[in-house]
Amino acid sequence: MSLEELINEFYEKLNDNDLHVLKYILNNKKTCSQMGINDLAEACHSSRSSIHRMTKKLNFSGYSEFRVFLKWEEQPELMRGTHVEILENDVTTTFKNLAAVDFDPISEKLYSANRIFIYGTGTAQLSCVMEAQRLFALMSTFITVIHDETEFETMLKAMQEDDVVIILSLSGSTPALMPIVKQLNARGIDFISITNLKNNKLAQMSPYSIYAATSETFAGDGTEVVSFIPFYIAVETMFRKYADYVEKQ
Template sequence: MRLQEIINDNYNRLSENDLYILKYILNHKKECCNLGINELAKKCNISRTTIFRLAKKLGFKGYSEFKFHLKWEEDQVNQEEKDYIESLYKDINETIKLTKEKDFEDICRLIYNAERVFVYGTGTAQLTVAGELKRTFLVAHKYFHVIEGYTEFEVITPSITKDDVVIFISLSGNTTSFQSCINEVSMKGINSISITNLSNNQLSRMVSHNLYVTTTPMNYKNGENYSFSMFFILIETLFRYYIKYQEEQGSKV
């Protein structure tokens, strides 16, 4: 599991000091791979005990295991060739790896038992992904309601109940544009699922379940371009797990 995903999974357990240390580490990964616990503590002006406890909170036996994981992750990045094709292959492999490590059963159960499933995409490309999600699940006779824009989301949100599920599709996980709606969904205890790029993002912390892809920006002609192909790989994977779950439920009847 990538460090960023580990942080997201344990975010609610982390203190301000923990987040400060992690921010330093994520911004200086290469340097931190070679720092001992005392050196890192000095860099962050934090006690070594605080760093040791942070490593334990993240599920490591201690700082040494944490540093080994950090170095392994950095080596994976360094081995990649920095060209467009290799970057695409890397994203495909990383996304497939994330899906293999993910237990889809809880999400499939939510969708299977949901009275209604609403899907909200935060932009044009995200809405295309939402449309494909809707189209794919029609084969399983599960209808998804695609919310076409923020205004529609505002109108629909009050009628969404605990019997429903809301799926949010966002590249960055930045919730600024629909903060009030996601707050209402969260406060009402409605089951929600985020589909985002693997990063420490606000959306993934506000929903009950997370799905991630890895997509690296392609710098071309002074602009960044993100491929949404990984989102379609994830959708196909989720659908196949859902079909499997659906068949298992049918065999129990």
């Protein structure tokens, strides 16, 4: 969904100041995708709190997710070039995006958690999940892997507010996952989402969102080619930021 479509969908919720800010953003998307909230507020002669409220009206968790959405909109729908060039671009984009993430709150949440659970929504995602479990074990931080939705529903009953769940999903919009995520939010159990770099339900519902850039490409016979290398990079970056955080304690 484009920004224009979001504005149309939530138009009734927007006031004159919101529309003024959005008009500036629509005319300067590339620039605004690189701006912090304070810079945007100054450019639009608005306030930080007004912009934050505006992003919430558009169904984002806050300005950080809104800015990621703007960056995603600036990406072409289908990258042109060789498969290797597309992969290189995805890896570069992933590193750039991760460099802008404040990992301290995520590391603090993991460090103070009673228990950490991790879940991947597919076979390839499960491989990333197992790698995360291996990496964190190196720091004597042990993560419980949830293998499927049925196991997730069962284990959810025993989870407490001081537990943390990491959810890794390519689309971030798996329908069967949404009821479980709603239960996590209702019970005050924080979760960290790791999803593709696009606007998605899982990231919207998560207080801690990490993005990997994976482009949709196709082989000559039409077979979809999806690389999970950016997800491994996101997982390892999360771990290394955590390791740095623990060493400072």
